[in-house]
Amino acid sequence: MHVIIWMLRVCFNHFNFDRINIPAINANEWKNILTDYNKIKVLRYFLNYKYGTNRISFDYQISIARKLGHQNRKSLSSVELFMKEFYGIASRISDFNELFIQYCHENLKNNKKSKSIKTKNLFLKDILDIFHKIGNRNKEFYIDLNTLSSIKSSIRKIKDQEFLSSDIQKSFIKLLTSKYNLSSILKKLKQLGLLKKLIPEFGEIEGQIQFDRFHSYSVDEHTFKVVRNMRQMFINKVDQTLKVECELIRRLPKIEILYLAGIFHDLGKGKGGDHSKIGIKIFKKFALRSKMNKSDSFLISWLIENHLFMSSVAQRMDVYDLKTVKNFTKTVDTVEKLDYLYLLTINDIRGTNEELWNSWKHNLLKQLYLSSRKILNKEIRIGDxxxxxxxxxxxxxxxxxxxxxxxxxxxxxxxxxxxxxxxxxxxxxxxxxxxxxxxxxxxxxxxxxxxxxxxxxxxxxxxxxxxxxxxxxxxxxxxxxxxxxxxxxxxxxxxxxxxxxxxxxxxxxxxxxxxxxxxxxxxxxxxxxxILKIGKVSNPFSFKTHVEIHNDLQSNKTVVTIEALDTANLLSRIAKIFYENKIDVDSARITTLGERVEDNFYVFDRKTESNVSENKCARLQKVLLRL
Structure with a gap:
C-alpha cells in the first residue's frame, strides 16, 4: 500500500485517497480496501508497541487473537479466526495492488493487449467463454480492466442458482482441460469471486490457516499450489528428478480427474471434523450438479478419501518390506488408482511446505509406488x-x-x-x-x-x-x-x-x-x-503426546509409535527411556511434520532378545506419555 500511495502522488498527482477511479474497482470495494489498510496499520502499530516487530510470529498469534476479541468456535480456534481475517485482508490488498499496476500500464503507456468488453450485462456462459478462449490461446494471460469491470458487474446481477446449473458446472470441468494458462485462470476466477460461486464450499476455506508449522499456506492458497504443481508437471516445467512423474502424468486417461481431486481434497477443512469424509460429501454434490459419470465420480471420491494414505504409509512403515506393500495394495487395488494417488500425493506434499519435500521423501514414495505397481501387475509376489x-x-x-x-x-x-x-x-x-x-x-x-x-x-x-x-x-x-x-x-x-x-x-x-x-x-x-540429563524444551504449540505399542508376531519385535511435539532433544529422550528400560532398537522411522513428529520403532527386550512383555509395554507406555 505504501508503494501504491507513493505512485499515486508521483505518477498521478493524486493526494486524495477517498476514491480512485479504477474501472475494475467500484466505490464499495474501494471503501473496503481503505478499511483493510487501516486494520493493517493498527495491527502493525500493536506489534511494534507490544513486541517490537512487524512479524506475526507463532509466539504472538494467540495473544493477538485474544486481544482482538476472537473466540474459539466449533470448527476454528480463536487464532485461526484471527489469521483467517488477516489473510483475507492481505489477499484483498494484494489483488488491489495487481489491479493498480495494470491500471498504471494501461494508462501511462496506453498499453492495451486486447479488445475491451464494456457491456455490464454479460451472460454467465459469455464470462466462462472468455476464460475458455484464454485457456486455448498460446499467449500471456491478460484481461483488460474494462473487461474485468464488465465481468464483475455482470456477476453481481446473476443469481447464485445459475452458477450451479449442469451446463455451467460442465463448462468449469472443461476449463480444467485448457492447454494454456490454467493456473492464472483459476487464480483470476478466485479474485473475481467466481470460484466460490461455482463451488460454494470454496468460500469457506478462503484465508483459512492451521496453527502449526506443517502447513505454510492458507487452505485456498495450498489448493492453488497443488493444482499449479500438477500443471507444471504436466507441461514438464519441473526439476529433472521428477522426470518419471512427468511421463506418468501425461499418460493419465483424464487429467481433469487429477485436477478435481487437487481442488476438492481439502475443501472439507472449512466445516470442521474429518476433512476427507466431509470433502467426499462436498464433491458428490458437485458431481451430481455436473452430471458426472459414475466411474469418474467414484475415482475422485476415492482419491479425496485416501489423499493422505500413501504419504502416511511411506512415512510410518517400511516401504522396502513387501508385506507393507501388499497391505497397501489391498486399499489401492488398481494401477489406475495407484497412478492418480501417487501424483496427487507428491503434488500435495510439494504444495504444503517447501521444507517438507526432499529427495529422501521422494524416494520413499517412488519405492512404494514402483513396488505396488509390480504387485498389482503380478510381477512380484510376497516371499520372492x-x-x-x-x-x-x-x-x-x-x-x-x-x-x-x-x-x-x-x-x-x-x-x-x-x-x-x-x-x-x-x-x-x-x-x-x-x-x-x-x-x-x-x-x-x-x-x-x-x-x-x-x-x-x-x-x-x-x-x-x-x-x-x-x-x-x-x-x-x-x-x-x-x-x-x-x-x-x-x-x-x-x-x-x-x-x-x-x-x-x-x-x-x-x-x-x-x-x-x-x-x-x-x-x-x-x-x-x-546418560545425559535431558530436559524438555519450550514450544509455542500444544499437542498431546500419543503412544501406541503392540507386538508384531511375524517379526517377533515390538512396534512403538510415538506422536509428540518436536523438540531438539526429543529423540535422545526417547532413546534414554528405551535404554533405562533395557529395550534395544532394531529399526526406526523418524518423521518430522512441522512442529510435531511421528516416530516408529521396532524394538526388543534386551534380556529375552524377543518382543517386549505386555506388562513391560504398559509401563513403557506410561513413561513415554510423559515426553
Whole structure:
C-alpha cells in the first residue's frame, strides 16, 4: 500500500485517497480496501508497541487473537479466526495492488493487449467463454480492466442458482482441460469471486490457516499450489528428478480427474471434523450438479478419501518390506488408482511446505509406488527373494576371495537389510566393514541434495542407539530417518541415518563433514556411556503426546509409535527411556511434520532378545506419555 500511495502522488498527482477511479474497482470495494489498510496499520502499530516487530510470529498469534476479541468456535480456534481475517485482508490488498499496476500500464503507456468488453450485462456462459478462449490461446494471460469491470458487474446481477446449473458446472470441468494458462485462470476466477460461486464450499476455506508449522499456506492458497504443481508437471516445467512423474502424468486417461481431486481434497477443512469424509460429501454434490459419470465420480471420491494414505504409509512403515506393500495394495487395488494417488500425493506434499519435500521423501514414495505397481501387475509376489539373491550374487562377483571374512560378516545381515539397501550402498558398507577399527566403529558421512547420510558400522553394544542420539544431539544434528540393522549373530550393527544440521541445514562443506566424522569416532572411543540429563524444551504449540505399542508376531519385535511435539532433544529422550528400560532398537522411522513428529520403532527386550512383555509395554507406555 505504501508503494501504491507513493505512485499515486508521483505518477498521478493524486493526494486524495477517498476514491480512485479504477474501472475494475467500484466505490464499495474501494471503501473496503481503505478499511483493510487501516486494520493493517493498527495491527502493525500493536506489534511494534507490544513486541517490537512487524512479524506475526507463532509466539504472538494467540495473544493477538485474544486481544482482538476472537473466540474459539466449533470448527476454528480463536487464532485461526484471527489469521483467517488477516489473510483475507492481505489477499484483498494484494489483488488491489495487481489491479493498480495494470491500471498504471494501461494508462501511462496506453498499453492495451486486447479488445475491451464494456457491456455490464454479460451472460454467465459469455464470462466462462472468455476464460475458455484464454485457456486455448498460446499467449500471456491478460484481461483488460474494462473487461474485468464488465465481468464483475455482470456477476453481481446473476443469481447464485445459475452458477450451479449442469451446463455451467460442465463448462468449469472443461476449463480444467485448457492447454494454456490454467493456473492464472483459476487464480483470476478466485479474485473475481467466481470460484466460490461455482463451488460454494470454496468460500469457506478462503484465508483459512492451521496453527502449526506443517502447513505454510492458507487452505485456498495450498489448493492453488497443488493444482499449479500438477500443471507444471504436466507441461514438464519441473526439476529433472521428477522426470518419471512427468511421463506418468501425461499418460493419465483424464487429467481433469487429477485436477478435481487437487481442488476438492481439502475443501472439507472449512466445516470442521474429518476433512476427507466431509470433502467426499462436498464433491458428490458437485458431481451430481455436473452430471458426472459414475466411474469418474467414484475415482475422485476415492482419491479425496485416501489423499493422505500413501504419504502416511511411506512415512510410518517400511516401504522396502513387501508385506507393507501388499497391505497397501489391498486399499489401492488398481494401477489406475495407484497412478492418480501417487501424483496427487507428491503434488500435495510439494504444495504444503517447501521444507517438507526432499529427495529422501521422494524416494520413499517412488519405492512404494514402483513396488505396488509390480504387485498389482503380478510381477512380484510376497516371499520372492530373487532381488535379495541377485544383490548377494553381485557382491560375491565384485569382491575377491581375499575378502571372504568381510563378506561372511555382511552375509550375516538379515534379508530385510539387503532388500532395502541399494547395491551401491552395499559396496560402501563392505569397505566400511573392512576398515572397522579397534574402537569398533567405521564411519562415512555423505552429502546429498537435501540431507547428510551417516553410514555407521559398529560392534553391537548395549545402548548403541542412545549413544548415537546423544552424539548427534551434541553436534546439533537432527535425525530425519534411521535404518538400524543388526546381524543375525548380534555382533555387528549397520546403521544408516539421514541427518541435517538444525541451523545450517545441508549447507556444510567437506571440512564440516570431516569434523563430524572425527567427533563421532572420538565419542565412540569413550568407553563410558554418558546418560545425559535431558530436559524438555519450550514450544509455542500444544499437542498431546500419543503412544501406541503392540507386538508384531511375524517379526517377533515390538512396534512403538510415538506422536509428540518436536523438540531438539526429543529423540535422545526417547532413546534414554528405551535404554533405562533395557529395550534395544532394531529399526526406526523418524518423521518430522512441522512442529510435531511421528516416530516408529521396532524394538526388543534386551534380556529375552524377543518382543517386549505386555506388562513391560504398559509401563513403557506410561513413561513415554510423559515426553
Amino acid at each position: 527373494k530373487s532381488n535379495i539373491n541377485e544383490k548377494k550374487n553381485k557382491l560375491n562377483t565384485i569382491f575377491s576371495v581375499q575378502n571372504k571374512k568381510t563378506k561372511d560378516i555382511l552375509m550375516q545381515m538379515p534379508d530385510i537389510y539387503f532388500q532395502k539397501t541399494s547395491l551401491r550402498s552395499l559396496e560402501k558398507h563392505f569397505h566400511l566393514l573392512k576398515t572397522l577399527n579397534a574402537s569398533g566403529v567405521s564411519i562415512l558421512v555423505e552429502k546429498n541434495k537435501d540431507y547428510l547420510k551417516l553410514n555407521l558400522i559398529s560392534k553391537n553394544m548395549s545402548g548403541l542407539f542412545l549413544r548415537i542420539c546423544n552424539i548427534l544431539n551434541t553436534l546439533l544434528l537432527e535425525v530425519v530417518d534411521a535404518n538400524i540393522n543388526t546381524s543375525k549373530d548380534g555382533k555387528i550393527a549397520i546403521n544408516t541415518f539421514l541427518i541435517k544440521h538444525r541451523k545450517l541445514g545441508n549447507k556444510l562443506n567437506n571440512d564440516d563433514l570431516k569434523k563430524i566424522t572425527n567427533r563421532i569416532k572420538k565419542a565412540f572411543n569413550e568407553e563410558k556411556l554418558d
